[in-house]
Amino acid sequence: MDNLVPAASAAEGATPATDGHLAPSLRTPLRPDAFVLSDEEKIDTIAGHFREIMDVLGLDLTDDSLSGTPKRVAKMYVQEWFRGLNPEHRPDVKLFENRYQYENMLVERDITLFSCCEHHFVPIIGKAHVAYLPGEHVVGLSKLNRVVQYYARRPQVQERLTRQIAEELKQTLHTDNVAVLIEADHLCVMSRGVNDTSSGTLTAEYGGVFKDDSGLRQEFLRLIGK
Numbered sequence: 155m156d157n158l159v160p161a162a163s164a165a166e167g168a169t170p171a172t173d174g175h176l177a178p179s180l181r182t183p184l185r186p187d188a189f190v191l192s193d194e195e196k197i198d199t200i201a202g203h204f205r206e207i208m209d210v211l212g213l214d215l216t217d218d219s220l221s222g223t224p225k226r227v228a229k230m231y232v233q234e235w236f237r238g239l240n241p242e243h244r245p246d247v248k249l250f251e252n253r254y255q256y257e258n259m260l261v262e263r264d265i266t267l268f269s270c271c272e273h274h275f276v277p278i279i280g281k282a283h284v285a286y287l288p289g290e291h292v293v294g295l296s297k298l299n300r301v302v303q304y305y306a307r308r309p310q311v312q313e314r315l316t317r318q319i320a321e322e323l324k325q326t327l328h329t330d331n332v333a334v335l336i337e338a339d340h341l342c343v344m345s346r347g348v349n350d351t352s353s354g355t356l357t358a359e360y361g362g363v364f365k366d367d368s369g370l371r372q373e374f375l376r377l378i379g380k
């Protein structure tokens with residue numbers, strides 16, 4: 155792949171760098187050439203490698219039930235589990251004028267969160283709760299879910315996921331007054347290693363007045379049932 159031009163340095167109109175709008179410490183670590191291969195090429199390449207893994211395990215790839223698995227897994231990775239690596243899938247969040255002059259906290263709670271542990275490549279399953287204080291603008295509710303999904307659909311650690319969502323909301327909503335809380339179960343903790351099926355992980359990020367005002371934080375926690 156030496157002669158291929160990294161997408162980040164390609165001509166105008168090319169795929170923008172993933173997370174280029176976030177501080178370096180918040181970016182998902184991606185190589186600049188992450189988008190040299192098309193999705194179809196990625197699927198074919200991953201399927202080939204996954205076939206080898208199954209082969210090494212001694213599985214009979216001529217078996218009807220197994221023969222399609224390499225391609226199935228590759229499609230799942232590229233098109234579903236890791237679709238949030240591709241900045242083309244970053245949600246387009248439009249703001250609307252706050253005609254209702256609604257100034258209290260808006261909470262979107264219990265957002266389904268499905269992510270993948272970047273250390274073990276097994277699922278992280280949980281819920282995200284996000285809140286913001288509207289100023290002059292409000293946002294379509296579903297866009298909050300979409301922001302969560304975009305960053306969740308990557309290899310992740312929960313701390314970075316939490317901060318990426320908070321930072322994205324700050325930038326798109328033009329306010330620091332955002333709160334993000336994630337509660338999740340890590341299959342790497344539940345199904346292997348320490349094999350603990352009852353523990354869960356909570357992470358939170360508070361910006362602006364949520365950081366300064368403990369009463370507001372308490373209200374947020376109360377509204378999400380914590």
Ligand SMILES: Nc1nc2c(ncn2[C@@H]2O[C@H](COP(=O)(O)OP(=O)(O)OP(=O)(O)O)[C@@H](O)[C@H]2O)c(=O)[nH]1
Binds near residue numbers: 272342
């Ligand atoms: N901070 C953080 N750690 C995570 C997350 N997901 C998984 N981990 C941890 O990443 C660590 C990787 O540690 P290692 O010791 O290299 O891996 P390991 O030998 O598989 O560790 P065990 O899970 O303890 O068996 C483990 O402690 C995981 O629980 C996450 O979202 N955030």
Ligand SMILES: [Zn+2]
Binds near residue numbers: 272276341
């Ligand atoms: Zn893990």
